[in-house]
Amino acid sequence: MTILVTGGAGYIGAHTTVQLIEQNHDVVIIDNLSHSTIEPLRRIEAITGEMPRFYQGNVQDRQLLQLIFQRHNIEAVIHFAGSKSVGESVADPLAYYHNNIASTLVLCQTMSRFNVFNLVFSSSAAVYGNNASVPVLENMPTQATSPYGRTKLMIEQILEDLHATDSRWSIARLRYFNPIGAHYSGLIGEDPQGLPSNLVPYLSQVAMGSLEQLAVFGDDYDTPDGTGIRDFIHVVDLADAHQKSLHFIAGHPGLHTFNLGTGRGHSVLEMIAAFELASGKTIPYTIHPRREGDIGKSWACAELAKAKLGWQAKRTLQQMLQDAWRWQLQNPEGYEQPLLNQPIPLRMAS
Ligand code: NAD
Ligand code: UDP
Secondary structure, eight states: OOOEEEESSSSSHHHHHHHHHHHTTTEEEEETTTTTSSSSHHHHHHHHHHOOOOESSOOHHHHHHHHHHHHHOOOOOEEEHHHHHHHHHHOOOOHIIIIIIIIHHHHHHHHHHHTTTTTEEEGGGGGGTTTTOOOOOOSSSSSSSHHHHHHEEEEEEEEHHHHHHHHEEEEEEEOOOOOEOTTTTTSSSSOSSSOOOHHHHHHHHHHHHHSEOOOOOOOSSSSSSSSOOOOOHHHHHHHHHHHHHHHHHSSOOEEEEEEEEESEEEEEEHHHHHHHHHHHHOOOOOEEEOEEEEEEOEEEEOOHHHHOOOOOOOOOOHHHHHHHHHHHHHOGGGGGGGGGGSSEEEEEEE
């Protein structure tokens, strides 16, 4: 199948592209490199032996998108491209509404024009806001608490309207919980720009010694140790769910929504202990007040994805953190480090 991957140079897009290539799909990437570089594409080639076809540009660029659809026989789209920081979205909501929503509108209009109706969309557990009880089920009420979350919710609604008016659309809305980890090779991984805001990239940099200590945001939540609980999922498991979703929507036209998580939660203190084990380093931390907008606990019920997609997260927390640590050790400067210095592993994880 020929698949257009928007945002394919990003964290989840690069891991998914590796798997798609390994499954003999043809991948065409569009990415404006606003939150990445060309380097992951070289790394994808080092892993798979194939350089995906790449267009540097904005998904909002209608002419470029049309050119891509004219040139390639695109059969399905995985739409990762978007801005994803909750904090940034609070500081500059218009930029978030513009980038995330306008990109999706132009993409769907172009798909429709070229009779391509199979779409996998990157949504987020952020659409549940702090409404849901745990485990979180897909049919629980949604209510975003940040402009970022609202863009995801609005796009989900746009896709619902689209499907309601034209039943040729077959759409999977994938609500990711907390993707972490990296490809087993250590060649691709999460490369936060500036100070990391997510827990695992922050832990990685503390363990490296490039950051002094972790601030634990809150120890007074209604959880066994008082710290926040999240459902961390290996990015490679997440990538696998995209492939399975593509296959599923091809055979089941409709509008589908799936939680992608492990179904288990881990607290911040548990994550610190597990990261110490994976890295062999001590993680200094101090307790700070709650971070504004944070919720206490969130983990998925992932039974629907299991039943419909035949997908289940396989990798353990230790694997997630060992892979995150390998990526960090091999790439202390993220993708800034040239590929030549990277050892290429002889064995890849399944
Ligand atoms: P990322 O920032 O690493 O990747 C997004 C990619 O999209 C980047 O390479 C960026 O350059 C590109 N991009 C952004 N706007 C674009 C535009 N208008 N045109 C072309 N390219 C554009 O993010 P990620 O972690 O890989 O996330 C991928 C998707 O998954 C995002 O939509 C994000 O909101 C969603 N998501 C991520 C997480 C997470 O924790 N990583 C959780 C839930 C949902
Ligand atoms: N967290 C923390 N210190 C940090 C970053 C995160 O204590 O420097 C906590 C945060 O409060 C939450 C958990 O770790 O309970 C996961 O946070 P992350 O930002 O990774 O994911 P999200 O909150 O978006 O689910």
